[in-house]
Amino acid sequence: MILIADSGSTKTDWCIVDKGQLVQQVYTKGTNPFFQSEEEISNEVGNALLPQIGSYTINALYFYGAGCGFPDKIEAVHRAISQHINAKIEVNTDMLAAARGLCGHRPGIACILGTGSNSCFYDGENIVDNVSPLGFILGDEGSGAVLGKLLVGDILKNQITPALKEKFLTQFNLTPGDIIDRVYRQPFPNRFLASLSPFLIQNIQEPEIHTLILDSFKAFFKRNVMQYDYQNNKVHIIGSVAHHYKEILIEAAAQMDIKLGTVIKSPMKGLIEYHK
Numbered sequence: 001m002i003l004i005a006d007s008g009s010t011k012t013d014w015c016i017v018d019k020g021q022l023v024q025q026v027y028t029k030g031t032n033p034f035f036q037s038e039e040e041i042s043n044e045v046g047n048a049l050l051p052q053i054g055s056y057t058i059n060a061l062y063f064y065g066a067g068c069g070f071p072d073k074i075e076a077v078h079r080a081i082s083q084h085i086n087a088k089i090e091v092n093t094d095m096l097a098a099a100r101g102l103c104g105h106r107p108g109i110a111c112i113l114g115t116g117s118n119s120c121f122y123d124g125e126n127i128v129d130n131v132s133p134l135g136f137i138l139g140d141e142g143s144g145a146v147l148g149k150l151l152v153g154d155i156l157k158n159q160i161t162p163a164l165k166e167k168f169l170t171q172f173n174l175t176p177g178d179i180i181d182r183v184y185r186q187p188f189p190n191r192f193l194a195s196l197s198p199f200l201i202q203n204i205q206e207p208e209i210h211t212l213i214l215d216s217f218k219a220f221f222k223r224n225v226m227q228y229d230y231q232n233n234k235v236h237i238i239g240s241v242a243h244h245y246k247e248i249l250i251e252a253a254a255q256m257d258i259k260l261g262t263v264i265k266s267p268m269k270g271l272i273e274y275h276k
Contacts, residue, residue: 003058006097007031007065009115020276026052032067033076041080060088064097095120100274101267102236109228114239115194117143119224131224136190142220144241148193152179160208217252234261
């Protein structure tokens with residue numbers, strides 16, 4: 001019996017699988033070793049995961065996580081999990097989860113558009129090229145965090161209509177001071193900013209909102225995807241943002257001459273097939 005984890009900065013999807021069949025699926029908070037200590041990750045596994053998976057005997061665990069792109073971060077996550085689960089444990093990046101879940105054993109360009117964003121060229125087994133996402137301050141174009149950042153930036157600099165600004169502040173019960181505090185002083189500003197992005201979907205008919213989203217997706221393609229062999233490979237994308245904004249994503253791809261392939265919310269179904 002194996003346990004597969006797909007972990008972003010917001011949530012972790014855990015699936016217990018036996019002989020290629022899903023036995024149980026549970027969720028915990030997201031983990032990211034760039035923002036959390038080893039102890040915090042360990043506490044999440046011990047307090048949130050273990051009570052949900054009960055008495056299942058796990059023989060192997062495949063953990064795919066945001067922030068797991070460096071040896072020291074991989075080791076930290078490995079140690080945090082191994083304190084609670086005695087099994088063969090592999091820790092890989094969420095980017096590899098996307099590539100394996102989207103492409104299986106076929107080559108292609110795989111992307112993530114969720115709380116953060118990322119991309120790679122995958123040869124059917126391994127990631128062979130990756131443009132660094134750089135996080136929501138320097139990069140992460142097209143992600144929920146960046147869409148939220150662009151939205152509040154436009155709101156605070158009066159780049160949208162007064163009525164829309166008032167609607168936003170009222171809906172989220174925020175003041176400009178609250179926003180500054182959550183972004184600059186509180187933990188997980190990326191999660192906070194991403195939590196604001198549903199406002200964009202709700203007001204997608206407003207021209208300035210549509211343009212904000214479209215331009216961010218075009219920036220994602222230009223600054224990331226177009227550094228790979230996109231003319232000869234389809235671009236496959238997973239993530240909540242890709243799923244919910246699919247129509248504008250298609251529009252942006254068409255304007256950039258990008259050939260889109262699969263666009264889905266989660267790589268888990270493909271990962272279960274990959275590890276079968």
